Amino acid sequence: MDGNQTRDTKIAGRYAEESTMADAAATAGKLFGREKITDTTVTLFAESANKIPDERFIRTKEVQAAGAVVGEDDEMPLELPVVDMASLVDPDSSASETAKLGSACREWGFFQLTNHGVEEAAMQQMKDSAAEFFRSPLESKNTVAVRDGFQGFGHHFNGGSSEKLDWAECLLLITQPLKDRRMDLWPATNPPTFRHALERYSAEIRNLARRLLGFMATDLGVSPAALLGAFFFAAAGTGTGTENDDKGQSMSMHHYPPWRHPEKVLGIAPHTDTQALTFLLHADDTPGLQVKKDGRWFPVRPLPRGALVVNVGDILDVLTNGDYVSVEHRVVPDAERGRTTVAVFQDACVQGMVTPLPELLLVDGGDAQARYRSVTKLDYLNGSVTALAQGRRFIDSLRK
Ligand SMILES: O=C(O)CCC(=O)C(=O)O
């Protein structure tokens, strides 16, 4: 057996122990799912300027009950914190920028990341491919229509056929590990650049996650290997790992059509992300994302020059023992312009468990300090999809 084979066998062994997003897909498919997008929906999207849409899209009460939106006249700061990767890397500014990163993750759970080093061409190809896909005819998009309730093109998750629908179209795919890819659901020709774009952008974000997590580890006071090891199998050392190294990565591409009365519908209902770390790319400059802070919604303005919006997901909240917060966010459609986004979710766990990092608990004075109960990844996946279907958040039930 050569070195590579030994390594591959080891990785295969580790996969066998750890549940991945493909297991979530199987569970989600059984419990609840995503509906296909039909001609009727598309006609509604197209004619939304003058027609009252299907009742299932109308959510006026939900929008009003969810809290006020912070406006131009408020005294509160309007902008999400901005973290600059170039300053994180620069020895002269690294300490202060790392502190800024830490406080953004503690107070907002969200920040915009500038100078992140993701290859410009990879970003552009991803944006163009996603935008072109959504612009194409429904028939073409439905060649990768949602199958088995989870991956593919369709509506966002909803609790069942009688529930409300989001004002959006979504293409959801598992991108890592390679063995979990459903290539039959990756658009092959629509557009022809799509598969290459996904491949390249997925790898770029994996590498960015590695770099960013190193600074998060410094801020949290844990060894980089401990935090990186929760996200990637080959965590130690400085190598960037291989494509088969991820514990899991998935991508959600969204298109939110314009709608003249944005207060009546939701592009994506309030939620927290169930994975560990999310990177959001705006394919255009249409705003729409809102982040909840102190009971109010803060609109996020996409920064020019390709900044990424980064947010803490539920698993990172648990890994950091509640130090970094996974916060609610939602999308409201724009009155005039459509909006296309690409969200990448990095998954994580510690030796098959969703648990506060053991190293962090030692610093805090032992297991007694754990704010969350530990669960196996499989229980986490089952619990999360069940909770999502019921409009709850699974990690709340893990709070001690
Ligand atoms: O499209 C956006 O702005 C947000 C998408 C999002 O929250 C998600 O995919 O979880």
Ligand SMILES: [Fe+2]
């Ligand atoms: Fe989200």
